[in-house]
Amino acid sequence: MKRNTWQKEAVRSALGDAGGFVSAQALHASLRESGSTIALATVYRALTGLTDEGEADSLQQEGEVLYRACTPGTHHHHLICRRCGTTVEIEAQPVEEWARRTAAEHGFTRAEHVVDIFGVCARCSDLVDRASRP
Amino acid sequence: MKRNTWQKEAVRSALGDAGGFVSAQALHASLRESGSTIALATVYRALTGLTDEGEADSLQQEGEVLYRACTPGTHHHHLICRRCGTTVEIEAQPVEEWARRTAAEHGFTRAEHVVDIFGVCARCSDLVDRASRP
DNA sequence: CGGCTTACTGAGAACCGTTGTCAAAACCAT
DNA sequence: ATGGTTTTGACAACGGTTCTCAGTAAGCCG
Numbered sequence: 001m002k003r004n005t006w007q008k009e010a011v012r013s014a015l016g017d018a019g020g021f022v023s024a025q026a027l028h029a030s031l032r033e034s035g036s037t038i039a040l041a042t043v044y045r046a047l048t049g050l051t052d053e054g055e056a057d058s059l060q061q062e063g064e065v066l067y068r069a070c071t072p073g074t075h076h077h078h079l080i081c082r083r084c085g086t087t088v089e090i091e092a093q094p095v096e097e098w099a100r101r102t103a104a105e106h107g108f109t110r111a112e113h114v115v116d117i118f119g120v121c122a123r124c125s126d127l128v129d130r131a132s133r134p
Numbered sequence: 135m136k137r138n139t140w141q142k143e144a145v146r147s148a149l150g151d152a153g154g155f156v157s158a159q160a161l162h163a164s165l166r167e168s169g170s171t172i173a174l175a176t177v178y179r180a181l182t183g184l185t186d187e188g189e190a191d192s193l194q195q196e197g198e199v200l201y202r203a204c205t206p207g208t209h210h211h212h213l214i215c216r217r218c219g220t221t222v223e224i225e226a227q228p229v230e231e232w233a234r235r236t237a238a239e240h241g242f243t244r245a246e247h248v249v250d251i252f253g254v255c256a257r258c259s260d261l262v263d264r265a266s267r268p
Numbered sequence: 269c270g271g272c273t274t275a276c277t278g279a280g281a282a283c284c285g286t287t288g289t290c291a292a293a294a295c296c297a298t
Numbered sequence: 299a300t301g302g303t304t305t306t307g308a309c310a311a312c313g314g315t316t317c318t319c320a321g322t323a324a325g326c327c328g
Contacts, residue, residue: 135303135304136304137303137304137305139304139305139306141305141306142305171307172306172307173306173307173308174307174308175306175307175308175309176305176306176307179305179306197314197315
């Protein structure tokens with residue numbers, strides 16, 4: 001039987017607070033900083049659980065996996081700030097159709113797609129510009 | 135100055151023969167099987183080089199990086215068979231525009247996108263169906 | 269409430285893909 | 299051929315993630 005522990009709840013809550021994609025390690029560090037004694041392995045286990053249950057999305061970047069609390073049960077894509085991780089959920093009906101059609105055209109079945117946009121958000125853009133100016 | 139060695143050529147050629155996305159380790163294994171004495175680290179270095187020079191594309195899947203020889207100098211996406219790695223290069227003008235527009239709408243700059251479709255190719259579909267039938 | 273089963277946790281070791289190190293080998297302009 | 303430098307190969311090191319296992323604690327049941 002599945003049990004509820006404060007550890008799982010802490011991870012779910014911290015993930016929600018993060019607002020964007022974060023690594024398991026970063027999440028663990030921030031939980032530790034706010035006084036929690038949760039173990040790293042437990043954070044990994046909780047994140048895996050959340051992902052399996054559709055409460056979180058994950059993506060791989062530079063050799064590590066990033067997680068994010070996501071609206072459950074909806075198919076959507078992400079617009080992610082490379083600098084701060086801030087993420088916007090986006091829908092893309094036309095892209096869904098394009099993907100389905102393209103796969104079918106080439107005889108592919110069971111098609112899934114990965115569609116994410118990485119950029120620098122307005123706020124971070126600002127900071128960068130300011131910094132590079134004398 | 136950059137030098138040419140048989141090792142780099144061997145990797146380029148093996149990558150071309152692979153036809154789809156393959157891992158560095160798999161490439162190294164297949165080179166070894168065909169008699170080469172090339173070292174794993176060299177395969178990694180060659181693949182990094184090819185990727186930097188635009189001769190290969192790479193993507194991450196399940197914690198490892200996969201490489202593929204790609205038409206240089208063209209922006210394109212991939213339709214990849216989950217089972218055998220066979221890959222079709224696809225162009226997606228509408229998706230490019232959608233990505234650019236979406237990023238701009240949310241104030242994001244320096245936008246890049248990841249658009250890949252994973253499925254099961256016709257041949258593998260066939261094999262799977264045949265296997266599951268009595 | 270208290271006992272009991274069993275899932276979950278914590279700590280550290282193990283794992284695995286990848287990168288770094290450094291002496292030896294090989295490339296190539298001369 | 300020779301010398302200056304890039305590359306290579308073997309192996310150690312690294313970093314993120316998963317495994318192991320003994321100890322802890324949810325939550326059912328009386």
